[in-house]
Every structure is written in structure tokens, then in C-alpha cells.
Amino acid sequence: MSEIRIITGNEAAALAVTLCEPKVVAAYPITPQTKISELLSMYVETGTLKAEYVRVESEHSALTVLISASTVGARVFTATSSNGLLYMHEQLHWAAGSRLPIVMCCVNRGVGAPWSIFNDQQDSMSQRDTGWIQLYCRDNQEIIDTVIQAYRIAEQVYIPTMVCYDGFVLSHTMMPVEIPEAAQVKNFLPPYRPHTFLDPERPRTINPVFFPWRRENAEGVLCDGYMEMRYKLQRDFDTSLEVIEDVNVQYTDLFGRNYGGLIWEYQTGDADIFVTGMGSIAQEATLAVDALREEGIKIGVVGIRSFRPFPKEKLIHAFSRARIIIVFQKAISYGNEGGLSTEVKAALYGSGIDAPVHDYIAGLGGRDVKTRELIAAIRDTLERSGGGDCKNKTTWLNCHRG
Amino acid sequence: MIKQDENISGICTPAIGEAGKTGDWSDVKPAIDHSKCTPAVKGKAACFLCWLYCPEGVVHMTIPVQIDLDYCKGCGICAEECPPNAITMVRKEDMNE
Incomplete structure (x- = not known):
């Protein structure tokens, strides 16, 4: 047990x-x-x-x-x-x-x-x-x-x-x-198997200087260069999208708990208004959704579990019926906006989804984010020309800007 | 599962000149005067401070001492450390060979 x-x-x-x-x-x-x-x-x-x-x-x-x-x-x-x-x-x-x-x-x-x-x-x-x-x-x-x-x-x-x-x-x-x-x-969890075994009988040089071109190894075989290894890392990040999903499925089978893999959804079945975020603020948003649904607002949460790799395809699917998207995030990319908003917008580019993405910065340096504050922020967004207008930049939640 | 691929990171078999013949980076090279160099003069393994100090490992502990100029970067530490001043740094174009 x-x-x-x-x-x-x-x-x-x-x-x-x-x-x-x-x-x-x-x-x-x-x-x-x-x-x-x-x-x-x-x-x-x-x-x-x-x-x-x-x-x-x-x-x-x-x-x-x-x-x-x-x-x-x-x-x-x-x-x-x-x-x-x-x-x-x-x-x-x-x-x-x-x-x-x-x-x-x-x-x-x-x-x-x-x-x-x-x-x-x-x-x-x-x-x-x-x-x-x-x-x-x-x-x-x-x-x-x-x-x-x-x-x-x-x-x-x-x-x-x-x-x-x-x-x-x-x-x-x-x-x-x-x-x-x-x-x-x-x-x-099977035992860890390193991709290269180090063995005194077969000495290895680790991370020597790589010159810009591909290179011959000691045996004269043409091997990957720096750029090929960067490509392989990016390629394997693409693979990791599937691996994260598979591992979640296998974990669910064994332990009975399902986290959705790359993203998770809450009350999104009939939703056309979506709140998104990562970590505890997204969990907090589920409480805001419960309250707003009592008023008949069709709203749900898409929680982003994997920030890297960024689950573009999953988000396009999850937001396919979105009329309005609201991003709550606890970080700022200075000189632009909340980094997560940028990522969400980029994921939707060219997908046919043209829902406005509203950018909220919240809870920096431990400032408390209460459910009622999220509810007020969502209401405020919906009141602004029905949420269709997101020309007004980033909103700083619960921050005195006087 | 990703296939076991030794080529996903910069782990390789050690070999001389992994980065090419680095000796061509330099303007000057060490020239040894074996009439002053301790191992040559004494005819036995001695001194070898050039070998000890060389940051590139291109000095061979032989009698007489030999330096692999294909990979010597010409830093001059061996000339600086040599007690009998048997090593001088000379411009490449002035070297005899």
C-alpha cells in the first residue's frame, strides 16, 4: 500500500x-x-x-x-x-x-x-x-x-x-x-544508461575545441561538428514532446495520477474564453473559473506544464475555439511583455486562431495573487470591448503604478 | 527511445592534433643549442624543466631533447625556464630547417 x-x-x-x-x-x-x-x-x-x-x-x-x-x-x-x-x-x-x-x-x-x-x-x-x-x-x-x-x-x-x-x-x-x-x-524507472560509456581501456576526450566545420576523428571518420550537435539537441527536443506525453501515460497506468503530459485542461469542454499560465497561478485560476462559471461565463484553464519543449501543437488544439486568451504569468521579459504571452502568441501564429492574447504580469517578488484578483482581472478583460481589444499593452496585476 | 549515439556530444577518442596542426599559430619557435642543454651535455636524463613547464606537452624527454614543432604554439615558456639558456625563440623564417 x-x-x-x-x-x-x-x-x-x-x-x-x-x-x-x-x-x-x-x-x-x-x-x-x-x-x-x-x-x-x-x-x-x-x-x-x-x-x-x-x-x-x-x-x-x-x-x-x-x-x-x-x-x-x-x-x-x-x-x-x-x-x-x-x-x-x-x-x-x-x-x-x-x-x-x-x-x-x-x-x-x-x-x-x-x-x-x-x-x-x-x-x-x-x-x-x-x-x-x-x-x-x-x-x-x-x-x-x-x-x-x-x-x-x-x-x-x-x-x-x-x-x-x-x-x-x-x-x-x-x-x-x-x-x-x-x-x-x-x-x-530503468537504471540510467549513459550515452557514452567511459572505460579506461577505451580512453575518451570530453568536449575538446570544435572548429566551425565537420571534422575527422582519430580514425579518420568524418564526424559531427558543433552545429550538427546543436541540431541534434533541437531534434531531440522535438522527440521529447512525444516522450513527455508517453511517460505521463505510462505513469498514469502505473500510479493512477494523470497530469496531462505537456498541458492540462480545466473546464475547457465548452469554453471560448481561456486562461493560461504555469504552476500555482494556473491552479489558482481554476478557482476563478469555478466562480465565473456560476455566472454563466464559458471559461476554462489551459495549464502549461512543459515550457521547454513548448507544446505548440497541443496549444493550437486546446485553443481551437478560443475567442479570448488571458495569460497570467510571474515573470517579465523587460522591453517586451510577459515571456509566456510571447510564446503563446508565436505558437498560434499561422494557425488560423486569431483570438486576442491578453498579457498579465502578476505576483512578482511574492506579491500575493488571490482568486478574487484573478476574477476581477478576467472581468476587466471581458468588459474591455468584449475582450476583443488587447491593444492596451501589458497589465500589471495588483501593482501601484502611481 | 533515442538510439545509442556516441555522436550527440563532444566525446571522442583522444588523438594528437584534435584541433589541427596548432603549430602554425605561432610566429616564433624554440631552437635548442644542444651544446648547452643539460641532458645533451651530461649524456643522461636530467633537468627536463622545458618538458615540465610546456603547457602543450610537445617537449619529448629524450637525449637530445626534441620539441614537436607541428604543435608547438611558440609561447616561449621553455626558453624562459631553461637554466643554461639553451633555448632561444627565433622567428620561423629564420629557422635553419
């Missing part, structure tokens, strides 16, 4: 990692992620998790340790937040370029300056182009299940995977969580 416990998001993540049996964990403490690394170091110390816990002096080193360990065939884990993730930035590219299936939790927090320890998604959103898969969770159950799925996804396509969830809103909030059985997780 699987057990149900009342735990925080961070504990859910730490338990999931333990079930996946990584061989090496390296992390540097940063709020609101710290509890994961504390718990994992305790599990290692008490023997619950048979892994090496490497104490490091920075996030840059934490990921570097994992890059080395993953290269020699170990399943690995780290977690970070905010400026810690930014400090990893160079190594994020390095992990992806080396095609190492590292799994990391990013406990989303606003980025300094000024300092904030509180939640928004500016940290992971700003790492969009580092070549990592990014999955966003809406509750603690999804965190435990997504971490387990993340290893399966990453190790199938050899792309590192970031499991993102909102700091404090989820990381420090207790909820009932069903803990999957260890034997079932083992069954779901």
Missing part, C-alpha cells in the same frame, strides 16, 4: 529523489530550496539514500560536480533557486551540450536586485535557452510525481530536466501527498 503523508513541496521533492536512487547529490543551500538539500543530506547520513552527498562552495560547483558524475554514469540530483540558478547559468549550457540527463528542482523565487526571497518565475524563465527541459508543477503531489517522471524523460532523450515549482506557495506549504511505492518506482 502506498502511504499518504502531509508534507511540504520540498519534502515531496526530496522523497521523490530518494525513490529514484541517485548516486550523487550536490547542492548549495538557498531559500526556498534549502530544505531539499537538508533532507537529502540527512537521508544520506542515515543511510536511507545510498548516495554520495558532495558539499560544494557554490551552485556553479554543484552543477559541475553533477556534470562529472553524470558523465561517468551516475544518476544525479541538485536543487536551487533564483540567483543560485543564475550562478549555474554557464554550467546549464554545459550539461545540455554534453547531453547529460541531470535532474534539478528549481524552487521558483524572484531574482535580485533588490533582494527578494519570495516567489516568482523570473529565475527559470530567464534560463529558457540553456537547452533544459522545463516542467512546472501546480501542487505537491505533482512535484513528487514529476520528479520521478523527469528522470525517465531526461534519460530517454539525454536532455537535462528542470522541475520547477513555486517557492513558499508550494515549497513550504503542507498538503496530503501519496508517496509512490519504491518497488513500483523501480519498475517505472
